[in-house]
Amino acid sequence: MGRYVxxxxxxxxxxxxxxxxxxxxxxxxxxxxxxxxCGDRECDPATAAQLRKEFGxxxxxxxxxxxxxxNVFTGxxxxxxxxQEVTELMATAFPITIRLTIVxxxxxxxxxxxxxxxxxxxxxxxxxxxxxxxxxxxxxVPTFVTGLLLQLLLGVEWGxxxxxxxxxxxxxxxIVPGLVLASVSLAYVTRLTRTSIAExxxxxxxxxxxxxxxxxxxxxxxxxxxxxxxxxxxxIGTDIGALMGGAIVTERIFNIHGVGYQLYQGILRQNxxxxxxxxxVLVLVFLVANLLVDLLYGVLDPRIxxx
Amino acid sequence: xxxAMRGRWVACAAAVALVATACGxxxxxxxxxxxxxxxxxxxxxxxxxxPLEPANTNEVQGGKVLSMLFRGLKQYDPKTGQAKDMLAEKxxxxxxxxxxxxxxxxWTFSNGEKVTAKSFVDAWNYGASLKNNQKNAYFFExxxxxxxxxxxxxxxxxxxxxxxxxxxxxxxxxxxxKQKFSTFPDTLGYAAFSPLPQTFFDDHSAWLSxxxxxxxxxxxxxxxxxxxxxxxxDDYPGDDKAQNGGVDLKVYTDNNTAYTDLMAGNLDLVDDVxxxxxxxxxxxxxDRYINTPAGIIQTLAFPFYDKKWDKAGMEKVxxxxxxxxxxxxxxxxxxxxxxxxATDWTSPVLGGDGGYKEGLCGDACEYDPDEAKKLxxxxxxxxxxxxxxxxxxxxxxxxxxxDAVCNSVNNALDNEKACVGNPVGTFADFRNQITxxxxxxxxxxxxxxxxxxxxxxxxxxxxxxxxxxxxxWSNADFDKLVDEANAEEDTGTAVEKFQQAEEVxxxxxxxxxxxxxxxxxxxxxRLSEVTLNPFSxxxxxxxxxx
Numbered sequence: 001m002g003r004y005v006x007x008x009x010x011x012x013x014x015x016x017x018x019x020x021x022x023x024x025x026x027x028x029x030x031x032x033x034x035x036x037x038c039g040d041r042e043c044d045p046a047t048a049a050q051l052r053k054e055f056g057x058x059x060x061x062x063x064x065x066x067x068x069x070x071n072v073f074t075g076x077x078x079x080x081x082x083x084q085e086v087t088e089l090m091a092t093a094f095p096i097t098i099r100l101t102i103v104x105x106x107x108x109x110x111x112x113x114x115x116x117x118x119x120x121x122x123x124x125x126x127x128x129x130x131x132x133x134x135x136x137x138x139x140x141v142p143t144f145v146t147g148l149l150l151q152l153l154l155g156v157e158w159g160x161x162x163x164x165x166x167x168x169x170x171x172x173x174x175i176v177p178g179l180v181l182a183s184v185s186l187a188y189v190t191r192l193t194r195t196s197i198a199e200x201x202x203x204x205x206x207x208x209x210x211x212x213x214x215x216x217x218x219x220x221x222x223x224x225x226x227x228x229x230x231x232x233x234x235x236i237g238t239d240i241g242a243l244m245g246g247a248i249v250t251e252r253i254f255n256i257h258g259v260g261y262q263l264y265q266g267i268l269r270q271n272x273x274x275x276x277x278x279x280x281v282l283v284l285v286f287l288v289a290n291l292l293v294d295l296l297y298g299v300l301d302p303r304i305x306x307x
Numbered sequence: 308x309x310x311a312m313r314g315r316w317v318a319c320a321a322a323v324a325l326v327a328t329a330c331g332x333x334x335x336x337x338x339x340x341x342x343x344x345x346x347x348x349x350x351x352x353x354x355x356x357x358p359l360e361p362a363n364t365n366e367v368q369g370g371k372v373l374s375m376l377f378r379g380l381k382q383y384d385p386k387t388g389q390a391k392d393m394l395a396e397k398x399x400x401x402x403x404x405x406x407x408x409x410x411x412x413x414w415t416f417s418n419g420e421k422v423t424a425k426s427f428v429d430a431w432n433y434g435a436s437l438k439n440n441q442k443n444a445y446f447f448e449x450x451x452x453x454x455x456x457x458x459x460x461x462x463x464x465x466x467x468x469x470x471x472x473x474x475x476x477x478x479x480x481x482x483x484x485k486q487k488f489s490t491f492p493d494t495l496g497y498a499a500f501s502p503l504p505q506t507f508f509d510d511h512s513a514w515l516s517x518x519x520x521x522x523x524x525x526x527x528x529x530x531x532x533x534x535x536x537x538x539x540x541d542d543y544p545g546d547d548k549a550q551n552g553g554v555d556l557k558v559y560t561d562n563n564t565a566y567t568d569l570m571a572g573n574l575d576l577v578d579d580v581x582x583x584x585x586x587x588x589x590x591x592x593x594d595r596y597i598n599t600p601a602g603i604i605q606t607l608a609f610p611f612y613d614k615k616w617d618k619a620g621m622e623k624v625x626x627x628x629x630x631x632x633x634x635x636x637x638x639x640x641x642x643x644x645x646x647x648x649a650t651d652w653t654s655p656v657l658g659g660d661g662g663y664k665e666g667l668c669g670d671a672c673e674y675d676p677d678e679a680k681k682l683x684x685x686x687x688x689x690x691x692x693x694x695x696x697x698x699x700x701x702x703x704x705x706x707x708x709x710d711a712v713c714n715s716v717n718n719a720l721d722n723e724k725a726c727v728g729n730p731v732g733t734f735a736d737f738r739n740q741i742t743x744x745x746x747x748x749x750x751x752x753x754x755x756x757x758x759x760x761x762x763x764x765x766x767x768x769x770x771x772x773x774x775x776x777x778x779x780w781s782n783a784d785f786d787k788l789v790d791e792a793n794a795e796e797d798t799g800t801a802v803e804k805f806q807q808a809e810e811v812x813x814x815x816x817x818x819x820x821x822x823x824x825x826x827x828x829x830x831x832x833r834l835s836e837v838t839l840n841p842f843s844x845x846x847x848x849x850x851x852x853x
Contacts, residue, residue, distance in 0.1 A: 036735025041775035083358035167533035255564045
């Protein structure tokens with residue numbers, strides 16, 4: 001087990017370098033960002049040259065990348081064009097996005113799995129068909145429509161929530177944005193759980209458990225769910241990274257200054273250091289989430305063991 | 308089905324109930340700053356692109372803050388745009404090249420430091436010095452010695468201070484320009500010319516995280532990227548004391564969200580009504596929506612560095628293109644009257660005395676498809692049979708109007724392929740393509756004035772090798788007239804000279820004027836006396852709350 005974890009951690013190193021290099025090159029290909037800093041006029045060449053030097057843009061790309069990587073290992077992620085340290089931006093953005101992601105994941109787990117179990121056990125009943133229809137609708141409606149509709153209804157028409165989230169972004173303000181962010185995945189989790197449960201209800205071990213006279217809730221919890229949740233856990237695990245990086249739309253709608261906002265701002269201003277810094281952290285999140293998921297398999301199904 | 312649905316709604320309702328209790332008293336914005344009686348208003352804001360320093364801020368969002376934090380030698384009247392003395396007691400000159408500036412007594416920075424002649428001279432030297440990377444450094448280029456503090460050829464900076472600035476005593480300093488520039492005093496209302504306190508130089512990073520100025524407001528707290536709280540400065544010595552307790556500037560990523568917040572009573576003032584809401588804004592806000600002219604003009608510039616556009620006869624093609632654009636229809640349908648069809652190359656905010664001349668463009672800006680077709684044929688047709696209008700697609704609904712302009716041109720010429728839009732992903736990339744002269748057709752050129760002078764609408768844009776002459780248009784007659792106008796002591800005559808120069812621009816159709824942009828804003832019922840100045844920035848100090 002320990003060996004397996006170490007091997008996985010070592011595998012992260014090339015992935016990490018490859019991903020950062022790719023992002024670095026992508027942002028660099030967009031060209032020189034300095035020209036965008038002077039409004040609708042040409043930067044005076046002397047100042048532009050100075051700025052390029054300051055942000056290290058005057059060196060060849062490979063050298064820029066090496067310098068950048070070297071700095072990253074000393075905890076220096078560079079500076080954004082407005083003079084803020086990227087680490088400072090991360091310190092404000094990541095906690096907010098993590099909170100938003102936690103809310104979204106909770107919705108997925110609680111509502112998604114519950115609905116999935118209920119419909120999975122009542123295959124073909126009206127409940128099942130209804131839930132299928134609802135999830136189909138949710139999957140097919142884009143996030144920004146759901147977001148804007150909820151914002152308009154709850155925020156403006158009925159005044160139950162504030163349409164935008166304050167800069168502190170406490171948990172309670174993130175409930176509706178979290179629901180919007182989770183909505184699509186929520187539908188997937190529901191359907192995935194339903195299918196998985198439906199398949200396993202016919203399995204031999206379930207029949208055995210029922211024949212032993214175990215109470216129904218125990219059969220479901222101990223035997224059925226543990227086996228059925230493996231694909232669901234995989235999905236939710238990979239979704240953590242996707243939610244954190246993909247919250248751009250939701251964050252824009254509700255004016256949440258999280259990772260999505262900083263990435264958007266960074267891409268728009270072609271600020272390599274911001275974009276690469278944030279994406280690097282997101283890559284790490286993805287990798288760690290994946291590892292955790294794989295380790296959870298062993299907990300859910302003792303037959304899966306890593307030597 | 309019923310049960311599942313109910314589960315969903317119960318969850319929603321629970322969620323909403325939680326949020327509702329949390330946001331129950333969401334509309335208290337009472338001033339937390341030092342017991343001031345005035346109420347505080349909240350206003351939409353965008354994250355400023357550059358550090359908040361007077362000589363480093365060149366866009367509206369940062370400028371907004373500077374307009375509350377600083378007062379310079381001159382102040383532009385929010386209604387007329389006229390430059391009026393603020394901290395300047397008098398500015399004297401005998402030759403339009405050497406100026407003696409006397410600073411008024413009794414002004415201090417909000418930290419108690421006195422504002423003296425030195426505060427100005429130090430600030431200007433800082434702005435002009437290359438090593439400080441100030442993006443507005445070129446505002447000091449007319450001052451003698453600028454080329455030593457800011458060598459544009461990339462050579463070593465040989466002086467730390469401008470030779471043309473001399474402190475005489477606490478109240479007086481002299482400015483020597485490198486050329487005659489009669490309207491120089493009127494440029495001094497621009498934020499780059501603000502005075503700076505000693506703390507700015509002593510502890511720069513501390514100053515940046517909590518700027519200190521001499522304007523009607525002080526910074527109460529500043530969370531970068533999300534909120535800046537400004538509070539009324541009670542001991543402010545000027546006449547334009549703040550009429551409210553303060554302003555909370557809240558950063559919005561998306562102006563649609565800001566508008567929604569205004570509708571929900573969560574925000575008091577939005578100074579950028581999103582294009583998508585312009586149709587409903589009258590219904591939503593009634594007379595709490597303002598739409599006033601601002602010193603912004605949109606034009607189409609041409610790549611004169613490209614032989615195809617610079618040969619004889621092309622002026623007819625350019626004029627033809629201008630006549631093929633139905634400005635009235637585009638400003639009506641796409642911009643819902645927040646733009647006005649342009650009839651000259653300046654802006655109505657200058658006023659008649661300031662050099663705005665309605666109809667200076669004449670027929671060349673009138674929509675006439677038949678005439679357009681004829682002119683383009685006479686001039687030898689479109690280069691390569693097609694024009695590509697380049698624009699940056701990342702901000703400000705440019706796509707819509709470029710497509711509309713192209714449609715208009717295509718209809719006029721009965722040719723589906725005469726004109727297409729060429730979107731460029733980001734503003735920086737767009738600017739790069741322009742400066743590297745990679746653009747081979749007309750491109751979007753917006754100009755927001757720095758100060759309300761006709762000079763500012765002509766010289767930076769059309770003078771040979773000027774800082775914003777992106778198309779590299781060059782015309783000896785125009786340059787001569789501008790030089791004469793700058794040397795002219797009498798303002799009226801100077802303005803006339805500039806208008807003659809503008810006629811040279813017209814006769815060559817150096818750029819196609821499209822429309823004047825208005826500033827638009829919407830505000831909540833709590834506010835009154837909301838106006839926008841000619842720079843499309845709300846006049847915060849005059850707003851009354853409650």
